[in-house]
Amino acid sequence: MAQQRHTTNSLAIDVNGMQFDNPFVIGSGPPGTNARSIARCFDAGWGGVVAKTCALSDTPVINVTPRYGKLRSAKANEVIGFQNIELISDRPFEDWEADFRELKASYPDKILIASLMESFHETRWVELTKRCVAAGVDGFELNFSCPHGHPETGMGAAMGQNPMMVEAVTRWVKAAAGNKPVWAKMTPNITDIRVPARAAFAGGADGVSAINTILSIIGVDLQTLRPLPTVEGYSVPGGYSAQAVKPIGLRMVQEMALDRPGAAISGIGGVWKSADAIEFLLLGASTVQVCTGAMLLGYEMVEELIDGLDKFMTDHNFANVRSLVGASLPYFTTHHHLVELQEQKRAATAAARSRDLRWGQTRLQDETAAITSNE
Numbered sequence: 001m002a003q004q005r006h007t008t009n010s011l012a013i014d015v016n017g018m019q020f021d022n023p024f025v026i027g028s029g030p031p032g033t034n035a036r037s038i039a040r041c042f043d044a045g046w047g048g049v050v051a052k053t054c055a056l057s058d059t060p061v062i063n064v065t066p067r068y069g070k071l072r073s074a075k076a077n078e079v080i081g082f083q084n085i086e087l088i089s090d091r092p093f094e095d096w097e098a099d100f101r102e103l104k105a106s107y108p109d110k111i112l113i114a115s116l117m118e119s120f121h122e123t124r125w126v127e128l129t130k131r132c133v134a135a136g137v138d139g140f141e142l143n144f145s146c147p148h149g150h151p152e153t154g155m156g157a158a159m160g161q162n163p164m165m166v167e168a169v170t171r172w173v174k175a176a177a178g179n180k181p182v183w184a185k186m187t188p189n190i191t192d193i194r195v196p197a198r199a200a201f202a203g204g205a206d207g208v209s210a211i212n213t214i215l216s217i218i219g220v221d222l223q224t225l226r227p228l229p230t231v232e233g234y235s236v237p238g239g240y241s242a243q244a245v246k247p248i249g250l251r252m253v254q255e256m257a258l259d260r261p262g263a264a265i266s267g268i269g270g271v272w273k274s275a276d277a278i279e280f281l282l283l284g285a286s287t288v289q290v291c292t293g294a295m296l297l298g299y300e301m302v303e304e305l306i307d308g309l310d311k312f313m314t315d316h317n318f319a320n321v322r323s324l325v326g327a328s329l330p331y332f333t334t335h336h337h338l339v340e341l342q343e344q345k346r347a348a349t350a351a352a353r354s355r356d357l358r359w360g361q362t363r364l365q366d367e368t369a370a371i372t373s374n375e
């Protein structure tokens with residue numbers, strides 16, 4: 001059963017009626033790919049899990065190997081970027097239904113979110129949603145954002161880049177989900193993420209998640225001239241994640257948070273340490289998802305996330321997680337205003353300096369007397 005870590009503060013947060021015992025959620029991907037791995041997330045102390053994306057069983061999903069590539073820093077050889085060309089779950093949907101039932105029976109208090117992807121057919125989305133509701137999941141995340149493989153057949157990011165489709169699918173799922181909350185997972189492979197986010201909310205979404213991976217080419221083998229990862233001599237562009245994508249994730253969360261104050265946002269992208277997760281919270285996320293970090297550091301990384309957030313809340317006197325959500329947003333302004341602020345500061349400094357410069361023009365005693373209050 002799930003371990004409860006001792007903390008000075010309560011890290012619990014209610015998002016769309018889902019009671020997370022901490023805001024740290026496993027993002028959809030390999031860390032939550034079947035009941036066994038999801039149970040390990042809960043046992044390690046994660047507040048929730050978004051399962052690997054599933055579809056109805058007749059959706060063809062055939063993965064290739066190798067399907068990952070790493071970008072390392074030049075000096076320390078640390079993994080800073082990660083690319084995958086992995087598809088959604090290749091498991092039959094019936095297996096997922098059994099897994100969801102088993103997990104909710106064993107972990108009734110942990111939050112289990114089903115991630116769904118389908119073609120643009122209402123009946124398919126509705127069937128998938130209703131069967132997940134019957135299997136007991138707590139909520140939904142709609143994968144409008146996988147950038148490789150499925151977009152070739154009009155799914156994933158191909159839908160996420162089309163606001164009309166985002167709105168329609170969200171509406172279909174919302175109508176079939178009963179009282180279960182629905183988050184729409186946004187693609188960063190778009191000029192303005194606020195446009196599909198607005199479409200999701202127009203379709204009834206309870207929240208949005210961002211970011212999914214960024215379309216990328218991790219490198220080229222200079223011996224063979226073949227792009228990476230190479231499968232039988234060929235490759236395709238894939239999805240970029242890990243530490244290098246955090247600044248882009250933070251910016252997109254900030255944009256959506258400012259566009260729709262108070263919206264439920266699940267922040268994702270490059271979270272390695274508690275400091276990264278806290279940044280997402282400060283910019284408007286109320287939960288923070290981790291995928292690649294868990295793949296490379298292990299499920300236990302959540303211990304540092306929990307301890308680090310607990311300490312941060314104590315040091316900064318935050319009574320609960322909700323009170324730090326979006327706390328840094330008021331400190332964004334326009335560039336024009338930054339220039340104005342800088343000019344005001346320069347003028348004030350110059351004025352102070354010029355006052356000091358006036359000394360020495362008359363008798364020192366008179367100058368002293370001139371600024372003495374009780375002369």
Ligand SMILES: Cc1cc2nc3c(=O)[nH]c(=O)nc-3n(C[C@H](O)[C@H](O)[C@H](O)COP(=O)(O)O)c2cc1C
Binds near residue numbers: 243
């Ligand atoms: C190997 C791999 C597989 C992924 N599979 C899925 C998926 O099935 N569904 C989904 O919505 N996102 C998937 N993602 C995207 C992640 O959930 C996450 O949005 C992205 O990787 C950025 O976060 P990170 O830097 O913490 O990994 C996958 C990511 C990786 C690295």
